[in-house]
Amino acid sequence: MKVADKHGRIIQAAIKVFARNGFFNSRIAEIAKEANVADGTIYLYFNNKYDILITIFEEEMGKIIASVKQELATTDNPCEKLEIFAFQHLSLVEKNKDLAEIIQVELRQSSKFMKEYRNRKFAEYLQIISNIVKEGQEKGLFRKDVMPGIFKRAFFGALDEMSRFWVLSPKKKYGVKTAAKQISHFFLNGILEQPCPTKTKTKKRKIKRTKSARK
Amino acid sequence: MKVADKHGRIIQAAIKVFARNGFFNSRIAEIAKEANVADGTIYLYFNNKYDILITIFEEEMGKIIASVKQELATTDNPCEKLEIFAFQHLSLVEKNKDLAEIIQVELRQSSKFMKEYRNRKFAEYLQIISNIVKEGQEKGLFRKDVMPGIFKRAFFGALDEMSRFWVLSPKKKYGVKTAAKQISHFFLNGILEQPCPTKTKTKKRKIKRTKSARK
DNA sequence: AATATCTGAATGAATACACATTCATTTTTC
DNA sequence: GAAAAATGAATGTGTATTCATTCAGATATT
Known part of the structure; x- marks a missing residue:
């Protein structure tokens, strides 16, 4: 219909369609339609989906x-x-x-x-x-x-x-x-305005793993 | 064979299989096998894939x-x-x-x-x-x-x-x-050791957009 | 306690269908 | 009018889902 560059048209159509549906949910037929091209034409330019x-x-x-x-x-x-x-x-x-x-x-x-x-x-x-x-x-x-x-x-x-x-x-x-x-x-x-309170590397090793909360 | 908890077995199997193949390339049959369960059994626990x-x-x-x-x-x-x-x-x-x-x-x-x-x-x-x-x-x-x-x-x-x-x-x-x-x-x-060279907000607005380098 | 009957979970072969791919035919190009 | 490009209906494949059948265990009957 237009001039040509089918290759480019198909690629552009595919980008649109894949983005819309995801690769697996996209139909070759839909890409063909979007590119104004017959289903079979796509296989003249690409080996497969x-x-x-x-x-x-x-x-x-x-x-x-x-x-x-x-x-x-x-x-x-x-x-x-x-x-x-x-x-x-x-x-x-x-x-x-x-x-x-x-x-x-x-x-x-x-x-x-x-x-x-x-x-x-x-x-x-x-x-x-x-x-x-x-x-x-x-x-x-x-x-x-x-x-x-x-x-x-x-x-x-x-x-x-x-x-x-x-x-x-x-x-x-x-x-x-x-x-x-x-x-x-x-x-x-960084995001600091001022140094953070001491990194408590010294004391306070109070991890206290709660053993309750089962299931 | 084992005890039961088919639901859990299927979920664990699916996690493994989906991770291995991706969702779309995973077969229900493969999940069933991995879970030691018949294909049909999966549909007793889940509506669909x-x-x-x-x-x-x-x-x-x-x-x-x-x-x-x-x-x-x-x-x-x-x-x-x-x-x-x-x-x-x-x-x-x-x-x-x-x-x-x-x-x-x-x-x-x-x-x-x-x-x-x-x-x-x-x-x-x-x-x-x-x-x-x-x-x-x-x-x-x-x-x-x-x-x-x-x-x-x-x-x-x-x-x-x-x-x-x-x-x-x-x-x-x-x-x-x-x-x-x-x-x-x-x-x-941040990653700075020392302040970066002046942010050139004042002078040096020498962006020099290379117009060459075409194609 | 031996036998018969029931139940529903589990099975996996059969079904149904969606869609990628092909190719005989048509259209366009030169 | 030959060659190339494009078409789209028909084909074939892969697999999700179904469902008639099986069977282990529970319950009832004697």
Whole structure:
């Protein structure tokens, strides 16, 4: 009907449909309809249903990583980098809600193969964060006892959970900018106004495991 | 063969099987086999396959929330509470890997109904965190500009991502205790050793958006 | 206490159906 | 008018669910 680029039309349709129903509850027929294409046409461009999902991931994830890396190159201040990362991540999610939902939700399960494949791509993404941390440590800005391997997961996880909130509930209570600022600020400066009351490492080892409360 | 409690046997079997294959790729027959029960028997205890998933969630999530709340009651120091929460959360995940995987992975998708239901339960869980924050703010320990609604998600997200790491890769590079300490420490104290180079709010607005690098 | 009758939990083979995939036919392109 | 692209009805498969049947134990009958 239109011009062409069936491939692209199918991908876009699939993103929409998968996001709406979930992968397993999506019908090929529905994707075909959404793309204004016959059922069979899809099989001229993809091997099977699962192949569509993989392709979505492959084609889109690369763009994201590249785009984030590019933005980060605008500064060499690790603190700023963290905030930029947060902002970029959240912005991308906001701009591509359906895609974000698929990556977050649908790709979690799926076969062993996909899990491993996905993990490789994600490892690359997470490494951007740990590299920032290492850079900050070398420059004497960040504490040396911070473990980059844990930090990257914590930081990403914080952003990811914030995204989920947006993906699932359309009404955003907080803007992207606010969220990015808050989150990077938590991680950089912590939330303490003043030192906490002594960590009670000395006494008070009174765990008192209640043995009652059975069943 | 054994005694009985078919209900419990089926639930435990389903947790194992769902975790192994994912909900949609799990066969009722496989669950039946794992539970040493005939296929049909499952339908004496559950309405359908989906009902098993819901029951898993309902029966197990309550226990978790209760258990965390109980542990928190052992102190009234908000800082400690955060660390306890982190430790409890991660410990529970470690002790119930299969269950954790199901809650993390399988329940994300699933029907609208489940999504909403799940969210209600999770809201309760997340609120534990925001309550700690508010308490800390009232006591003058935490900064007032920290938004509890963002913090709870960030903190939970950090833990959740850390868990995923454990759930998916069996070899733990970091122990529960280390991870809990690090994460709560990030959030309480931040990762800064010394103030970052001026946030460039004044001069140096040299963002220099590279217009090259096209495609 | 031996035998007959009942009960409902458990079984698993048979059913029913949804849907991914195929392919003979039609339409478009050059 | 040949080749390529697209179609969508028909096919085949996989599996959730059903239900007629079994059978172990309880209860009643002699």
